[in-house]
Amino acid sequence: MAEFVLVAGAWLGAWAWDDVVPELRAAGHGAHPLTLSGLAERRGVPAGQQTHVRDIVDEIERRELRDVVLVGHSYSGIPVGQAAERIGDRLARMVFVDANVPVDGESFVMSWPEGRSIVEASCAAHDGFWAPLTAPDYAGQGLTDEQINRIVTGATPHPGATLTEPAALARPLGGLPATYIKCLLDGAEPAPDAARLLTSDRWRLVEMNTGHWPMFSQPHELSRILLDAAAV
Numbered sequence: 001m002a003e004f005v006l007v008a009g010a011w012l013g014a015w016a017w018d019d020v021v022p023e024l025r026a027a028g029h030g031a032h033p034l035t036l037s038g039l040a041e042r043r044g045v046p047a048g049q050q051t052h053v054r055d056i057v058d059e060i061e062r063r064e065l066r067d068v069v070l071v072g073h074s075y076s077g078i079p080v081g082q083a084a085e086r087i088g089d090r091l092a093r094m095v096f097v098d099a100n101v102p103v104d105g106e107s108f109v110m111s112w113p114e115g116r117s118i119v120e121a122s123c124a125a126h127d128g129f130w131a132p133l134t135a136p137d138y139a140g141q142g143l144t145d146e147q148i149n150r151i152v153t154g155a156t157p158h159p160g161a162t163l164t165e166p167a168a169l170a171r172p173l174g175g176l177p178a179t180y181i182k183c184l185l186d187g188a189e190p191a192p193d194a195a196r197l198l199t200s201d202r203w204r205l206v207e208m209n210t211g212h213w214p215m216f217s218q219p220h221e222l223s224r225i226l227l228d229a230a231a232v
Helices: 021-026 049-062 074-086 113-125 145-154 192-197 219-231
Strands: 003-007 030-034 068-073 091-097 178-183 203-208
Touching: 003 049, 003 074, 021 030, 021 219, 030 049, 049 068, 049 074, 068 074, 068 219, 074 091, 091 219, 178 192, 178 219, 203 219
Parallel strands: 003 030, 003 068, 068 091, 091 178, 178 203
Antiparallel strands: none
16 A cells, blocks of 8 residues: 655645545555645745745654655645655655756756746745636636636645755666556657656656646546556
């Protein structure tokens, strides 16, 4: 039995995995969706990127989880990748869902140069928080109007410090087992940092014909891929 720890990307909380968790549990696994500090029901809790890394590590240690499949979506791939190397032999596999990956000494905004000015301007205008996307921003991502409304209604501003604080890795992530899920409606190829890691024989690539938020647009297909990853 695997223990899935699921961490959604910017603006989202544990609720984002509501359509995925039941399928993982029905297959006999543990499933632990996690809300990071400063988001959703934890809004108001001060957070930097290392706070988010500690959130993940603390959850795993508090629950005494082993055989952990650590799942990071979008921004959360950065704290998930750092947490993975810190939990030692508790880790079974990482899964990056159309995610950023951590690079030692680099931040989220450094890994997304074309978006850096957008993120920084939003944080400057919203008291240090990255404002959530609006409904039109989700066009072309394979989402229904109902799914878009669900995301927009549930989203909360994202703590800006988590986006500018650098990652800290003791060693390259290519030595740890991982599955990288590329959502093709959000670009045909993984970003360069992920592509470099995918040259490792411990990493494998899986493609989904949907957009950047597959836990909403294709939860059944995503659940199947997660279950397959746990079986590798």
